[in-house]
Amino acid sequence: LAKTTQPISMDSYEGQEVNITCSHNNIATNDYITWYQQFPSQGPRFIIQGYKTKVTNEVASLFIPADRKSSTLSLPRVSLSDTAVYYCLVAFNQAGTALIFGKGTTLSVSS
Amino acid sequence: EAGVTQFPSHSVIEKGQTVTLRCDPISGHDNLYWYRRVMGKEIKFLLHFVKESKQDESGMPNNRFLAERTGGTYSTLKVQPAELEDSGVYFCASSQTGYYYGYTFGSGTRLTVV
Numbered sequence: 272l273a274k275t276t277q278p279i280s281m282d283s284y285e286g287q288e289v290n291i292t293c294s295h296n297n298i299a300t301n302d303y304i305t306w307y308q309q310f311p312s313q314g315p316r317f318i319i320q321g322y323k324t325k326v327t328n329e330v331a332s333l334f335i336p337a338d339r340k341s342s343t344l345s346l347p348r349v350s351l352s353d354t355a356v357y358y359c360l361v362a363f364n365q366a367g368t369a370l371i372f373g374k375g376t377t378l379s380v381s382s
Numbered sequence: 383e384a385g386v387t388q389f390p391s392h393s394v395i396e397k398g399q400t401v402t403l404r405c406d407p408i409s410g411h412d413n414l415y416w417y418r419r420v421m422g423k424e425i426k427f428l429l430h431f432v433k434e435s436k437q438d439e440s441g442m443p444n445n446r447f448l449a450e451r452t453g454g455t456y457s458t459l460k461v462q463p464a465e466l467e468d469s470g471v472y473f474c475a476s477s478q479t480g481y482y483y484g485y486t487f488g489s490g491t492r493l494t495v496v
Binding site: 305307312313314315316317318320358364365366367369370371372373374 | 386412425441475477482485487
């Protein structure tokens with residue numbers, strides 16, 4: 272399974288757009304890129320998943336360049352409640368795939 | 383729909399004792415997974431059930447850990463005897479069969495072995 276690299280921490284202020292970039296140089300053809308969010312005392316929560324180009328949902332956008340060796344999670348206009356750890360994972364999107372979590376990016380949003 | 387439920391939410395036991403964690407997946411989800419995070423480390427995969435069958439238990443640390451899923455519904459993870467290094471947060475997740483859009487995780491059980 273591909274290894275991912277992302278910043279350990281990021282700081283932001285309310286109302287700003289936050290972009291978290293993840294590197295996955297060894298991504299395989301069948302791999303998808305998935306981002307999870309985790310609040311303290313909770314389990315990881317699925318945010319968004321994509322294979323290539325751009326994916327957008329009500330929570331975030333995911334930008335994936337053509338070579339797929341990196342991806343960027345974009346959170347528009349963050350609020351204090353977006354303070355959490357964000358994990359970038361790369362894996363085949365079929366049930367049974369064991370997810371490999373890295374250290375994630377701790378996002379701290381201040382007022 | 384109800385999410386993935388885990389209990390207890392916290393458990394403190396002494397070294398050498400036995401603890402059983404329980405996970406109730408989302409109804410209809412045939413796939414159930416156990417993960418854990420020990421202090422200061424990343425979340426690690428433990429095992430995967432499809433209904434009542436173990437499909438992948440490559441992440442189970444040793445034979446002190448026993449997972450079951452009777453009837454393909456809820457699952458239990460027993461640690462016997464517990465050691466200090468077993469302390470951590472144990473997460474359960476579930477998913478439907480086939481292509482998925484993320485697993486649904488429970489809130490976890492925080493296990494402290496003293």
